[in-house]
Amino acid sequence: MIEEIAEPELTGGHAVIKMETCGICGSDVTAYRGSNPTMKYPIKGIGHEGIGTIIEIGANEKNLKAGDRVALEPYVPDFTCHMCKSGRYNNCANLRVRGVHTDGMMVEYISHPVQLIHKLPDGLDAVKAACIEPLTIGLHGATRAKVTKGEKVVIFGAGTIGLMAAFACLSYGAVPILVDVLQKRLDFAKEIGIPYTFNSEDGEIAAYLREVTAGKLPEAMIDCTGAPVILAEMHNYVCHGGRISLVGWPKQPVTINTVRCTQKEIDIYPSRNSANKFPESIELIYSGMVPVDKMITKTIELAETENVIRDMIENPSDYLKVVVKIN
Numbered sequence: 370m371i372e373e374i375a376e377p378e379l380t381g382g383h384a385v386i387k388m389e390t391c392g393i394c395g396s397d398v399t400a401y402r403g404s405n406p407t408m409k410y411p412i413k414g415i416g417h418e419g420i421g422t423i424i425e426i427g428a429n430e431k432n433l434k435a436g437d438r439v440a441l442e443p444y445v446p447d448f449t450c451h452m453c454k455s456g457r458y459n460n461c462a463n464l465r466v467r468g469v470h471t472d473g474m475m476v477e478y479i480s481h482p483v484q485l486i487h488k489l490p491d492g493l494d495a496v497k498a499a500c501i502e503p504l505t506i507g508l509h510g511a512t513r514a515k516v517t518k519g520e521k522v523v524i525f526g527a528g529t530i531g532l533m534a535a536f537a538c539l540s541y542g543a544v545p546i547l548v549d550v551l552q553k554r555l556d557f558a559k560e561i562g563i564p565y566t567f568n569s570e571d572g573e574i575a576a577y578l579r580e581v582t583a584g585k586l587p588e589a590m591i592d593c594t595g596a597p598v599i600l601a602e603m604h605n606y607v608c609h610g611g612r613i614s615l616v617g618w619p620k621q622p623v624t625i626n627t628v629r630c631t632q633k634e635i636d637i638y639p640s641r642n643s644a645n646k647f648p649e650s651i652e653l654i655y656s657g658m659v660p661v662d663k664m665i666t667k668t669i670e671l672a673e674t675e676n677v678i679r680d681m682i683e684n685p686s687d688y689l690k691v692v693v694k695i696n
């Protein structure tokens with residue numbers, strides 16, 4: 370069942386947008402499973418990877434107008450706290466993420482702050498554009514880890530976010546090394562251009578990392594799994610003075626070896642959402658530098674969402690990105 374909703378009223382600083390597509394994220398799947406065990410529609414609560422067309426907007430500094438096709442940043446900050454003032458609005462003290470804390474984007478119309486709306490180039494289709502938000506997560510993770518040109522970066526998790534982080538590293542001129550336990554994901558990563566992949570069931574991770582870095586170990590690590598077994602050993606996966614960004618969400622707090630982290634003076638940077646990355650992400654997808662079309666497992670109609678999410682729960686390794694068509 371799909372619920373009828375009224376078109377929102379235009380309010381100051383906002384635009385009314387007719388939604389066109391929205392990606393399904395791993396967090397939507399867990400939200401759906403956790404918050405709705407009886408699996409009943411409406412699914413109005415989920416979705417934060419939305420693309421749409423402005424249908425109503427007031428005068429604005431960004432020169433956006435009705436008819437513009439746009440990507441929506443889903444992390445709605447208060448625009449006033451100390452984090453917002455420093456540009457880190459992704460980490461606003463009063464953050465409300467659409468599809469998590471407020472209504473999601475898998476609806477026909479939404480009202481959204483103009484500051485969080487980004488115009489798409491002509492010719493960028495709405496299905497590919499649904500990957501803009503997940504790519505910003507990879508870009509932010511790489512930026513938090515201060516990834517720079519020429520460095521080697523080990524990335525844990527070859528799902529959508531791990532792939533996005535790997536392409537973020539490539540776009541910053543670094544060399545990603547992707548680690549997972551699912552060989553088919555690693556084969557796919559290699560096929561689409563990730564230079565180094567390693568199946569951690571094939572041997573010792575640290576030994577492999579030493580081998581491909583001439584004994585030094587990578588300068589940076591991006592964890593996209595939140596797996597306790599990886600985090601407990603993370604000090605072994607970067608060199609002295611290395612940087613680690615934590616993108617994945619563990620299911621509960623995990624133990625890390627702070628003694629070894631101190632002995633190696635490892636910098637740890639938790640990475641939440643993304644900040645100021647939408648324009649960069651749009652350009653990387655539009656230019657084809659990040660082949661998101663290959664990462665889209667399927668495109669579905671809104672009415673199929675429930676069944677597909679059920680299948681994603683049962684067979685998570687069969688899926689990378691699924692994009693829902695809303696119109």
Ligand SMILES: [Zn+2]
Nearest residue numbers: 447450453461
């Ligand atoms: Zn704030």
